Structure formats: C-alpha cells, structure tokens
Amino acid sequence: GESVGLHLPTLSVQEGDNSIINCAYSNSASDYFIWYKQExxxxxxxxxxxxxxxDKRQGQRVTVLLNKTVKHLSLQIAATQPGxxxxxxxxxxxxxxxxxxxxxxxLSVKP
Amino acid sequence: SQTIHQxxxxxVQPVGSPLSLECTVEGTSNPNLYWYRQAAGRGLQLLxxxxxxxxxxxxxxxxxxxxRPQDRQFILSSKKLLLSDSGFYLCAWxxxxxxxxxxxxxxxxxx
Numbered sequence: 001g002e003s004v005g006l007h008l009p010t011l012s013v014q015e016g017d018n019s020i021i022n023c024a025y026s027n028s029a030s031d032y033f034i035w036y037k038q039e040x041x042x043x044x045x046x047x048x049x050x051x052x053x054x055d056k057r058q059g060q061r062v063t064v065l066l067n068k069t070v071k072h073l074s075l076q077i078a079a080t081q082p083g084x085x086x087x088x089x090x091x092x093x094x095x096x097x098x099x100x101x102x103x104x105x106x107l108s109v110k111p
Numbered sequence: 112s113q114t115i116h117q118x119x120x121x122x123v124q125p126v127g128s129p130l131s132l133e134c135t136v137e138g139t140s141n142p143n144l145y146w147y148r149q150a151a152g153r154g155l156q157l158l159x160x161x162x163x164x165x166x167x168x169x170x171x172x173x174x175x176x177x178x179r180p181q182d183r184q185f186i187l188s189s190k191k192l193l194l195s196d197s198g199f200y201l202c203a204w205x206x207x208x209x210x211x212x213x214x215x216x217x218x219x220x221x222x
Contacts (some may be wrong), residue, residue, distance in 0.1 A: 011149075027117070032209055034210055035209075036213075041216075041217060041218070042216065043201050043203075043213035043214050043215050043216045044213045046210055046211075046212060049208070049210055055159070059192070074144045082135050088154065089155070093209055096145060096160075096161075096168075097168075097205060097209060098145075098157055098160065099157070099211055101154060101155040102154075103154045104154065
C-alpha cells in the first residue's frame with residue numbers, strides 16, 4: 001500500500017545553519033506533495049507544496065525539492081531560527097483528495 | 112479569509128461516556144472536510160472525510176462516527192469512549208489547490 005516515510009525522526013541544528021528534512025514516498029503516481037509544520041499542542045500549519053510537474057519550489061526561507069526518479073522529497077530551511085523548532089510532516093495526495101502523512105521529523109534548533 | 116474552529120480545546124472523559132467534537136469553517140462554501148487523529152504527537156490518521164452535507168466517508172472502522180448537518184459544520188461523535196480513543200483530534204478543510212488547512216485541534220484524554 002501507499003506510505004510516506006521520513007528518513008530521520010529527529011534533527012538538531014545550530015541557529016543560523018540550514019536544515020534539510022527528507023521524505024520518501026512509495027506511490028509513483030503521486031501528483032501533489034505538501035510540507036506541514038506542527039508546533040507543540042497546535043494543529044499542523046501549511047508551509048509549502050509542490051506538484052509532480054515541478055522539481056523545485058521556493059517560499060520564504062524554505063525550498064522544497066522533488067526527485068520523482070527516486071521518489072524523494074526534501075524541505076530545506078535557510079538560516080534556521082529557534083522559531084523553526086517543531087515537527088515537520090510531509091504528505092502526498094492519494095486518490096479522492098486524501099492526504100497520506102509521514103510520521104514526522106522533530107527539528108530542534110540550538111541557540 | 113477562511114478560518115476553522117474546533118471545540119472544545121481539551122476534554123477529559125471517562126471510559127464509556129459519549130463524545131461530541133465540533134468543527135466549523137468560515138469564509139468558504141461547500142468545502143471538503145476531514146477528521147484526523149494524532150497519537151503521541153506524530154503521524155496523522157485520517158478518520159472521516161465529507162464532500163458535502165450528509166455525505167460521510169469512513170476510513171478506519173472504529174467506535175467513532177461523523178456527521179455533517181450543515182455545509183460548514185463537521186461533528187465527530189462516539190456513543191461509548193474507549194481508552195484507545197485518547198489523542199489529538201484535528202479537523203481540516205480542503206483548499207482550492209488541494210492543500211488542507213487544519214484547525215487548532217482537540218486534546219482528548221479518556222480515563
């Protein structure tokens with residue numbers, strides 16, 4: 001069945017460094033991918049999305065890269081700040097508009 | 112702009128008691144609505160989704176049910192709670208480009 005997984009459960013970075021969070025997906029027909037940020041006790045917050053006809057998309061301090069050949073997705077955060085500390089989820093869209101979420105990577109930013 | 116509300120924010124209920132969680136969306140019409148459960152701060156499990164009033168699709172067999180009595184109202188219910196129903200319940204609506212936006216969540220503890 002379809003699954004979305006993250007390579008690492010935790011990631012610790014120094015403030016000011018760049019962060020890279022990785023995600024693998026299994027469904028080669030997946031067309032749409034989203035990254036979410038979830039702070040403790042809050043609902044997930046939409047960060048950025050990308051469709052399969054693109055391999056890169058940039059937002060404010062964030063970049064999502066999509067490698068369809070190896071079914072890999074990554075989120076890059078530039079100049080990581082303490083406010084970036086959270087759990088980050090990738091998700092891909094299954095038939096019917098449902099999202100399949102990965103298990104999350106916890107990002108910790110050291111001052 | 113669109114907003115999504117959930118209440119209550121936290122709930123402690125005894126085993127065997129009933130449950131009713133409410134989600135309402137403002138600023139959009141006929142949205143697709145979703146109920147997720149998140150255990151231990153990781154991984155979102157889709158429970159129900161609705162594409163319109165009175166239309167409910169169940170993803171996981173369980174003692175929970177959902178209803179959509181109005182266009183922008185989505186309710187999650189149970190007649191008798193189990194210990195395993197504890198978790199963080201999230202409501203989401205689907206945006207124009209298939210992204211999903213989440214509410215603040217309800218933390219349910221079943222004792």
